[in-house]
Amino acid sequence: MTSIHDWIKNQSNHLNQVTQFDQNDINLLLCHLLSINTAWLYAHQEHLLTAKQIHQLDLWVEELKAGKPLAYITGNKDFWTLRLHVNQHTLIPRPETELLIEVIEQLDLSPAKILDLGTGSGAIALSLATLYPDAEITASDQSAAALKVAALNAKSNQINNVTFIQSNWFDDINADCFDLIVSNPPYIDSEDEHLVNLSYEPLSALVASDHGLSDFKKISLAASQFLKPGGVLMFEHGWQQAESVTKILENAGLVNTSTQKDLLQHNRVTWAYLKV
Ligand SMILES: C[S@@+](CC[C@H](N)C(=O)[O-])C[C@H]1O[C@@H](n2cnc3c(N)ncnc32)[C@H](O)[C@@H]1O
The missing domain is CATH 3.40.50.150 (Vaccinia Virus protein VP39)
Known part of the structure; x- marks a missing residue:
């Protein structure tokens, strides 16, 4: 199992190599997936993500990398x-x-x-x-x-x-x-x-x-x-x-x-x- 903190850290390493999206987009993907707000996200960094959730997040990150705007991924x-x-x-x-x-x-x-x-x-x-x-x-x-x-x-x-x-x-x-x-x-x-x-x-x-x-x-x-x-x-x-x-x-x-x-x-x- 991977925690929110570890998954974000992983993505941040990645962000150094790509520039189309930023840390805020990564946080908002997590908020969208878990139906939470950023305050909850910051307060629960040890919350564990399931393999299915990580798979979904990784797919969305690939879409961001391809240039898809965050709003078209979250739908709002x-x-x-x-x-x-x-x-x-x-x-x-x-x-x-x-x-x-x-x-x-x-x-x-x-x-x-x-x-x-x-x-x-x-x-x-x-x-x-x-x-x-x-x-x-x-x-x-x-x-x-x-x-x-x-x-x-x-x-x-x-x-x-x-x-x-x-x-x-x-x-x-x-x-x-x-x-x-x-x-x-x-x-x-x-x-x-x-x-x-x-x-x-x-x-x-x-x-x-x-x-x-x-x-x-x-x-x-x-x-x-x-x-x-x-x-x-x-x-x-x-x-x-x-x-x-x-x-x-x-x-x-x-x-x-x-x-x-x-x-x-x-x-x-x-x-x-x-x-x-
Ligand atoms: C720049 S978008 C603005 C959308 C929205 N008003 C906004 O500010 O986010 C322009 C809008 O005009 C519509 N549009 C383009 N040509 C049009 C036309 N001939 N008659 C009516 N609407 C048109 C498009 O479908 C699009 O929704």
């Missing part, structure tokens, strides 16, 4: 205040996207109707649902498989004010007037060298034509028909895209654009208003 990712289920049909929600939620909170909008375009796992829509429990929230995606995950996440987080709709951007959205439209659309250029590191995530969630800008253009051009006067359209975007996204919003007739930087001081979220 924490975002904002929520634990979200994720799978190969959904992007793994990124910490940068939490900035979008923070910006909305700081704008003090009190939106009654919100639309999240390209909801994926539901990360943005469901977080906004916890902030605005009285709002009517619509979350859409072109991927039926992603929407299934998002709906499951609404249920597991006991969120009841989000409606899910399969739609190519605005195509099947009712001509309604939203106070706030948010989107973290695909924005990576197909030639981007970083794409090779994202090979486990759906390309349809990552890549857009026109240097990654095509979906910002499609959404911005149609948005004014779906916004209330004074309503806000807000995007997450790549760190070098703020200037282009600002121009796209202005060309679509929206006004008072602003951009917020993320913790790494990269321009990350840009928004604009429909004229009153």
Whole structure:
């Protein structure tokens, strides 16, 4: 029998040779396997693992070594205040996207109707649902498989004010007037060298034509028909895209654009208003 302490030690020797994952990933694999939290893990280092458990852990470590993200192994990712289920049909929600939620909170909008375009796992829509429990929230995606995950996440987080709709951007959205439209659309250029590191995530969630800008253009051009006067359209975007996204919003007739930087001081979220 091998203790938690010994298995971790064994893996740590290994970690010196590989760099794709770290000690934290190893700890989280153990937490996932044993359905425990890290406090329990640290307090019970002498707990013995069975041969079957070690076999499972070793298989997962092989997957990590092959570049599979931890969230696709454990099947979940924490975002904002929520634990979200994720799978190969959904992007793994990124910490940068939490900035979008923070910006909305700081704008003090009190939106009654919100639309999240390209909801994926539901990360943005469901977080906004916890902030605005009285709002009517619509979350859409072109991927039926992603929407299934998002709906499951609404249920597991006991969120009841989000409606899910399969739609190519605005195509099947009712001509309604939203106070706030948010989107973290695909924005990576197909030639981007970083794409090779994202090979486990759906390309349809990552890549857009026109240097990654095509979906910002499609959404911005149609948005004014779906916004209330004074309503806000807000995007997450790549760190070098703020200037282009600002121009796209202005060309679509929206006004008072602003951009917020993320913790790494990269321009990350840009928004604009429909004229009153
Ligand atoms: C970058 S992911 C964002 C997922 C999630 N909102 C998040 O922030 O974690 C982009 C999402 O847009 C969806 N998408 C891509 N093209 C779309 C389209 N034409 N219409 C609707 N959704 C689309 C993808 O399926 C994917 O879920």
